[in-house]
Amino acid sequence: MSIPRLFTEHDLRAGIAVPAAPGQGRYLGAVMRKKEGDAVVLFNGRDGEWRGRLGPIRKDDAALIPEGMIRPQPPAAGPVLLMAALKREAMEWVVEKATELGARAIRPVITARAVPDRVNRARLTLIAREAAEQCERLDVPEMAEAVPLHAALDAWDGTPLLVAAERRDAPPLANLPPGPPPAILVGPEGGFTGPELDALARHPFVALVSLGPRILRAETAAVSALAVVQAIRGDWAHHTDE
Template identity: 65%
Template sequence: MSIPRLYVEADLAEGVDVPALPGQGHYLGQVMRKGEGDSVHLFNGRDGEWRARIGAIRKDRATLVPEERLRPQAATPDIRLLLAPLKRDAMEWVVEKATELGVASIHPVLTTRGVVGRINHERLSTIAREAAEQCERLDLPAIAPAQDLHAALDAWDGTPLFLGHERGKAPSLASLLPGRVPPLGILVGPEGGFTKPELDAMGRRHFVSSAALGPRILRAETAAVAGLAVLQALAGDWTVPS
């Protein structure tokens, strides 16, 4: 049977008990049918990945005991996704796939034509954690609180930000990446597109560049995943031999 892989918040060190997070005891005991002494793999975003055993388990509570570090912590390329919040299923899908693609942070931005005005931060964080456990990355992406687009641009640190152009009237994203290294970001707007004032505001920012994501019109969730894949393939950790 497969060995469960779990994200924990506590520090990881040999022989030092680690409490499971809420829900993980139930998952181990009732879903995975694991018991005391069974193996698990643990990571916390700081200390690499560890082989551990279940020290104790009762109902929803479990204690985990790290025994051996399997992988050292590796840095995640600082690739960021800014996007207008989508409807629940689409937003959760984007967070899951962005986590699998290795995004470092996700920044929901509120726009004039956006159809969603708030996000369930706790739910999205859970989606990201479960995706990280499944895809074997060693950390979680940061998920920022939703913020007005203009406020987000005002607070931006100058990192190059590629605006996914909805109709291809811009240089391709791939053509803009040679020689670039993280930190890098991509911005994807709502299904209805950005308004002219929003586009004008972005055009005044020296760090924003329009980038085409192909000749077809993409749904917002497709554009986000496609853009991240191009960034990782040409400027991220896909270029590093495994």
């Protein structure tokens, strides 16, 4: 039987039990058929990855007991993804795949052609947590509230922001030189409007890039851009097996 890997918001200290998150107890007992004393793996995005064991399980309540560190916590280093709000299923898929690809944060933005009533932050946070548990990363990407694009840009910290700009004369993303991972902005189905692209291009931290000769669906564009950035500037380029 596989060992469950679980995210917790609590500090991890050897021998100090922490409560399972809502839903985890039922998952462990009813779905995984685990019992008190069985092994678990725990992480919280701060204290590294820990081996542990299950304490008592009662319906949806369970205790998780950390025992010893397996891996130390690395610094957060992945790219930030700004994603125009999509329809529910597409947005959930993007969050799952962006988590697997190592995005440090996911920030939904509202654009002229976005779907603003589809952004459920709590649901997307849960999807990111479950994806992090499955792909063995040691943190969960920050999930921000959806804000208008202009508000996100006004509050931007100056980190280089690459904008996937279809139908614009822009250099290929694959030509990105080595360096720290930039942030990525991907538009909605139908793309950014002309005035939105013009406004973006006026910001000194923004660079328009091309994702190739074909017009991609928004969710495909997000995954493709993250994969290229991770391969050139992220942990795909620097990863080594322990």
